[in-house]
Amino acid sequence: MQKKSIVFILIFVFGLSLLPAQTTDNPALRPILHHFSTRDFAPGPLTRAELENIVLAGLRSTSAGNRQPWLFTVVQNEALLSQILPNITTGNILIVSSGVLGGANRDAVILDAGLAAQSMFLAAQAMGLGVRQYTNQALIDRANGLKAELGIPADHNAIIVTRFGRLPAGVDVIGSASPRAAPETKVVYR
Numbered sequence: 211m212q213k214k215s216i217v218f219i220l221i222f223v224f225g226l227s228l229l230p231a232q233t234t235d236n237p238a239l240r241p242i243l244h245h246f247s248t249r250d251f252a253p254g255p256l257t258r259a260e261l262e263n264i265v266l267a268g269l270r271s272t273s274a275g276n277r278q279p280w281l282f283t284v285v286q287n288e289a290l291l292s293q294i295l296p297n298i299t300t301g302n303i304l305i306v307s308s309g310v311l312g313g314a315n316r317d318a319v320i321l322d323a324g325l326a327a328q329s330m331f332l333a334a335q336a337m338g339l340g341v342r343q344y345t346n347q348a349l350i351d352r353a354n355g356l357k358a359e360l361g362i363p364a365d366h367n368a369i370i371v372t373r374f375g376r377l378p379a380g381v382d383v384i385g386s387a388s389p390r391a392a393p394e395t396k397v398v399y400r
């Protein structure tokens with residue numbers, strides 16, 4: 211009995227000693243703490259597994275009341291890609307997240323679609339891919355102008371477009387991020 215207690219205490223103390231390492235060097239935290247939006251993509255396709263993980267990350271995202279109000283259009287067709295985003299890099303794909311914006315819960319739909327897009331963004335970065343989100347009106351308008359071709363129902367509107375592709379070799383993922391505001395200007399502790 212006493213021997214068991216000693217073993218238990220040893221395991222507990224060993225577990226505690228691992229905690230700081232997990233919080234500072236947790237692989238799941240890396241893409242969150244060092245994420246950045248890719249400016250320059252390298253040509254080359256995503257693998258099927260990469261694409262499936264990205265889509266799964268979006269589908270697994272949380273949403274208000276678990277309503278999952280999004281529709282993801284995975285655009286791989288080159289003609290459609292370049293109509294949405296001119297000068298797109300070969301092998302890039304776009305995911306157009308759309309939803310019904312005419313209802314009373316419009317804000318929640320937009321928020322949920324944004325959260326799902328961020329899940330896909332982080333999944334892509336965790337796999338070492340390049341990724342950038344777009345909400346600029348011209349691009350959203352171009353996606354909405356292609357609803358029929360993109361399979362977006364008439365009552366849906368594009369909310370955010372996320373671009374995925376390969377990163378050029380040697381990209382410094384930490385140095386590539388834009389500067390962030392000083393924490394004391396954005397965080398209040400009470």
Ligand SMILES: Cc1cc2nc3c(=O)[nH]c(=O)nc-3n(C[C@H](O)[C@H](O)[C@H](O)COP(=O)(O)O)c2cc1C
Pocket residue numbers: 245246247248342343344345346370386387388389
């Ligand atoms: C909701 C959202 C919309 C964005 N829209 C655009 C866009 O339309 N065009 C663009 O070039 N970048 C866009 N970005 C990328 C941001 O400009 C970028 O994340 C920000 O400048 C921080 O830079 P970093 O991610 O490289 O650190 C968007 C990002 C988010 C989260």
